Amino acid sequence: MEEKARINVITGEKSQVFWALPGQDLWSFLAAHNFINDDNNNCGGRGYCGKCKIKVEGKVNDLTSTEKEKLLPDEIRKGIRLACHCRIAGEVSVYVEEKNAEFRLSDKAPFAFSPEMIRDEETVKVVNFFIPGLDDLAPSPIYDRLVEAWHGYKLDLTMDNLNHLLLFDRAGRPAIELKALVFDNRVVKRIDKKIEGVYGLALDLGTTSLFAALVDLEKGEIKGVISRTNMQRIYGADIISRVSYCLEKEDGLNKMHRILINNINSMIKELAEEENISTEQIYKITAAGNPVMLHFLAGLSVRGFAAAPYAGIFKQGLKLEAWKLGINVNMQADLFILPQVGGFVGGDTVACILSLEPDPPARYLLVDIGTNGEVVLACGDRMWAASAAAGPAFEGGNITSGGRAEEGSINKFYLDEEENLRFTFIGEGQVKNICGSAVIDLVSCLLTAGYIDNRGIITEKARQRLKVTAGSRGSEIVICDDIKMVRNNPLVFNQEDIRQVQLAKGAIRTAIDILMHKAGISEDDLDYILLAGTFGSYLNPTNCIKIGLLPGVEVSKIKNIGNAAAKGAIMALVSSKMLKKAEEIKGKVEYVELAREADFEERFINNLDFDVRRL
Known part of the structure; x- marks a missing residue:
């Protein structure tokens, strides 16, 4: 051996x-x-x-x-x-560097809404009722008496539940008072003497992070939320890498499925312990996410996403039994996977649109900036959607000194009165990397000061005013090399980094331009530009406009709507009407495959350059 x-x-x-x-x-x-x-x-x-x-x-x-x-x-x-x-x-x-603690909250702070406002009373309710006792002379089985009491309803009871009810069914009792847990005014899932605490779980399954919210279904209250890193990341930072892994490895799909389920079960356990409830009290789950993540959740092949026309096994919403997927909740719990638009535009985008109900703006642009950016344009009764392969640059990936936002990350760049480049960073001590939102700030500052030109080339002015050296990825601007401040190597921003930003912003802006062209509107016609996702919360709208990532609207029209996908998943959890509305939204949105548009390549190439007229 x-x-x-x-x-x-x-x-x-x-x-x-x-x-x-x-x-x-x-x-x-x-x-x-x-x-x-x-x-x-x-x-x-x-x-x-x-x-x-x-x-x-x-x-x-x-x-x-x-x-x-x-x-x-x-x-x-x-x-x-x-x-x-x-x-x-x-x-x-x-x-190995120590890992930082991940996001954890035990209240509804991330959301500026209460699910109680849109909760349907008919979605979940606990009802008191009576059944006749066991008659000595004409005995009727307890199940038959329950069926008669709930005529017209579907009794979806476990064998354990029926056996438990026999404990209360003794001869000579005139009647038995019970409680029934009723879903959608037609399905009875549990009957008992007491039913305490009925909960649901809303999931937003992202490529990088997973989010879960525990909701009291009777009261419509968010009891706790949690976010954890998607552990599938070890097989690739982006979706395409994970799809490739599944095709290369015989057990790849099963491995991705199990990792995701284990991630979800870990979050469920933490939420349940925090609220001091049993996971058996969770009776319903809704899940939003990009199409590949939703296929991983269901354990379905992702082969269709490996090449054009990028079609998975399903697009419409699915209703599955959660326990069959290995999710540790009540065996009666249903899992509702939100419908997808098409291509790489998934249930998370549908959930984002749903979150704007009941009074969405008439004309808006919804942008979720990430490795795979989603763009939605709504104009009256029509909607168009597209996905843009932006790559990880806006999340700090493929950037020499880039990284996720954490202790030691530069989170903001600005110019002082003398056009010196200044920055702030998270925490105290030494600087570690440049996070994604700061990358956008940095490019905007370099453009504004004339340190890079419209093609992204580092200028002679930069060489005179900043420290510019030669590196393996082209000329590089040294952001910080003070050994007292830098944790590891000097922080730099080079020509290849700038190119990565150009490719990312070019992809998203091209998607925006094509959708606006299809709708026949200009940037002046937009009521709002809505930035979805946690990343959007940290973006400086002015800098997004300066680098050409977003159309040049008035800054006041750009609104951050936070984790709208999670909000939409919660709305679908507490309201059957909203779950149905999600299907209606999916039917209204026209999916646009950008690569098939005749002018895609020309628009993309034009959008690689920076428009210095916006400065």
């Missing part, structure tokens, strides 16, 4: 010992033990993104040619390796 190698994983002052077979690559080892995070993983260990940098000491293979290309000389001197290219040859010590 081959002897295993000792792996020492050092996190801050904590050290853990693991064992691995020689020859295993370090990335797969770290992923298996949950040490891979969003900052050091874009390609899912495929060896080309250059993000999985990690300090290694001990017996490993020599540097590969890719590592020599991707790593800086100073990084190599410090023992930094790319985990996916580094193979274990013997005892190894690996230095």
